[in-house]
Amino acid sequence: MKGTPLRLAPLLAAATLALSLAACGSSSDDTNESSGASGENFPVTIEHALGTTEIKSEPKRVATVAWSNQDTALALGVVPVGMPKVTYGDDDTDGLHPWVKDKLDELGGEAPVLFDETDGIDATAVAKTTPDLILAPNSGLTKEEYETLSKIAPVVAYPGQAWGTSWRDAIKLTGQALGKSDEATQLISDLEQQITDATEKEPDIKGKTAVMSWIDPSDLSKVGYYTASDTRATFLNDLGFETPDFVTKASEGSDQFFLEISSEKADELNGADVFVGYGDEAALKKVQADPLLGQVTAFKNGSAALLEDNTPMAAAVSPSALSIPWMIDDYVALLADAAAKVK
Template identity: 55%
Template sequence: MPRVTRFAALTTAALLTASLAACSSPSSAGTDASSTDGAFEPITIEHALGTTVIETQPERVATVNWANHEVPLALGVVPVGMAAANFGDDDGDGLLPWVEEKLTELGAETPVLFDETDGIDFEAVADTDPDVILAAYSGLTQEDYDTLSEIAPVVAYPETAWGTPWREMIELNSEAIGKKAEGEELIADLETQISDAAAEYPQLEGTSAAFLTHVDTADLSEVSFYTTHDTRAMFFDDLGLTTPESIATASATTDLFALTQSAEQADAFTDIDIIVTYGGDELLTALEADPLLSQMPAVANKAIVALPGTTPLGTAANPTPLSISWVLDDYLALLAEAADKA
């Protein structure tokens, strides 16, 4: 039976369980979600999929989709359930290293990990009896949101699916658990870390960068790239890099986080100094051998950062609250090496 069908059959029982759990002693995994002064005022959060009202202090926090769990964890709150890592998880335990380190620091056991290989496991989310579900950075559909909202209040993305900047993800998710002030402090701390680290690589300032999506070396007839609506491209600005006019122009007519165009139009990308993408030596060899793509200045100059997609470093370009500190120096060093060749 499909998950949604099973969930529908269990919704009444799950909600009854959640109601009873909310009246009992909270799990240790859901504690410490109070605001600094101990008071909690009802919160109303507007987002792309509706309006969410959180009436009482959440004690059991669940998160879905990528990285939302890092916000409560960074603020000392251990979720009762969260999505298992499905990208860059080199040891297969469902946890990226910075998440595992934080759980150890907090003396906490691993929360329930939701397998989202085939989409959100609504039944598993309901089984954790959450008081709130965080998804400020996500790709929720309206149907996903409506189904999750039957379980608990849901905080979805503010405007664009998979397009929530890391600062806004922290702002929305921290506010939803009654830790708005702490969230603002976290943002300020990360901004300082980023600016201090980027200052060590002056060659990045003003260098233009574009992020190609996963490149198929068996078919280079098309070029796919992340638009300015994607958090990978947004992160370039934090690091002192600039957006090429070609990418900015293409992004202006869409709200999609990625676009594709024919390799025959590769000459449109002559304003790209460095390219970031996922892959290894095989990818670099293929790009350099391709008669069209090899004409791109970044390829001709070998000014390419190829991130391994199967390791934690592969997630470096997509900034999240806990990963920024963990990968910042390594990522900057790779970008600077490419900038030196541009």
């Protein structure tokens, strides 16, 4: 996945292969017991896409699998006994994203067990942490993986489309599972206020259209983009952007989070005022020089927000309860710079 600027391939690969690109966690019973959950909130029954899960009593040992679920638990004051090791955007190779490390330092407790999910969910490693709850509301768990994990502990899977759980729904489901629904509601409100505060400073964004795009400079015969169900794309709506018509139409009735369009139909891409993707100026110049893609209005204007590949910021734009406050000001500023170039 390296050497492919102007693309969101690493996060695409993560979802496609069920890799987890976020990491860390563990907690002693004392950490969870002091987190404020009340046994009076249980039992809890949660319906999701893979079945119905009953949580009979307050969880004491919480494990998370897949993308960013540890972030949500940590944001609600619970340090999991196990969580995935970061394989993308880990700038200091310790297996943790910086926003996760900060929260772990704040909460304290035992050092987390980090699961290696390079080849998929490691059920054996999860079982060794002896969890009484497994959180995966933001994931692409298969039915087989769900059934395997359910033999270890109750599992909370995604509510609708695989890899399509919004950060709000992830917080709501996690709060319900942990007996912290009130705290979850407050957390959502706090994050929404942070988003409002950041976007109010950048009026150039409002009313513009934006697409999360994956363009490989080594193959400009096609353009990839994320559908309206993808969390990175929907987060652009949170920030004030509108979804281009071509994305909306292509997303209708689709269960995919990623689609492609031939560069021969590049004129359809003119519906996006701003393109967001991994890369650098050299990659953008190559796209601009292409006889087909170079005619796309956004590329002519240079209204592209480029995220440096394999950095914490590149990972953070897939929003979570912890990554949003960590990246919001810088991300909005980057997007606003691109929006200001729209003509």
